[in-house]
Amino acid sequence: MKILIDDVKLNLLLETKKSFIGKNVAWDSFLSAFSFLISVLLASYRDFFGLPGIALKTVFVVLGVGFTFKSLADIHDSSKNNYSYSDLLSDINKLNEITHNHSIVIIKDTFNRYPNRLLVYDDTRWNCKFFLNYKENPNNESFIKQHISQELKIETFDITLDCLGQRIHEKFSESTHEEKVYSHRFYLAKISKFPDMML
Known part of the structure; x- marks a missing residue:
């Protein structure tokens, strides 16, 4: 990190x-x-x-x-x-100036012949579509797997995560009206078995 x-x-x-x-x-x-x-x-x-x-x-x-x-x-x-x-x-x-750590998880629709769709959800607060995202956690990958498992109703052993990288950037926070430093870690989640009802 x-x-x-x-x-x-x-x-x-x-x-x-x-x-x-x-x-x-x-x-x-x-x-x-x-x-x-x-x-x-x-x-x-x-x-x-x-x-x-x-x-x-x-x-x-x-x-x-x-x-x-x-x-x-x-x-x-x-x-x-x-x-x-x-x-x-x-x-x-403690000197770390990053105020917000988030993990962004990309899940491809690999269960279709052409996996050109990505899983997003409607965020009511920002009124737009987002990838699954979680606040950084000390046991981050286990934490992400547990949440994906709970939210998509799939077993954790059917999920593998690949870290694609990290980006640190400064941007204006609309909620606090000030510049903040953000860190986003990007993960590609691969799911080996998806529930039939979600295919």
Whole structure:
């Protein structure tokens, strides 16, 4: 599904959340630091270029302790600011400027020798003929099949849907008297078995 986002708003969101993105600290960083500390504590060091071995060991122990506490602090901060991929995706979707999502379903009369008719209905509100159409739903294809099944009295397993594409456009809304952004997804519905009374 396509969405429409103002790039300035997207950049502002990413700038606001940049300290959280990619900060998912795993326990393996703590285990690595702790393992380093244990290995340093158990190791023995010889004198190196005049530096006593105990001094080198002390430096490495201090580094190991520092890394261990740093990884624990990162894990603590990460648990307090648990901003995940799904949170970012949700925030991006909230910027979507599309105000109306609709699916338009085309059904051809494939049960005649020349399938040159398309199924439409009379819309009383707009006083014209429309293809079957539905507001976008999270489980959109299942949602469409269920409605076609109920409206045409056919089984859902006799319906297959092919998505033909999506068009995003801005147009004037007669009901609210303002410009709105619309998204229309087009589907071709194929029906393998039609009720005899509708042929």
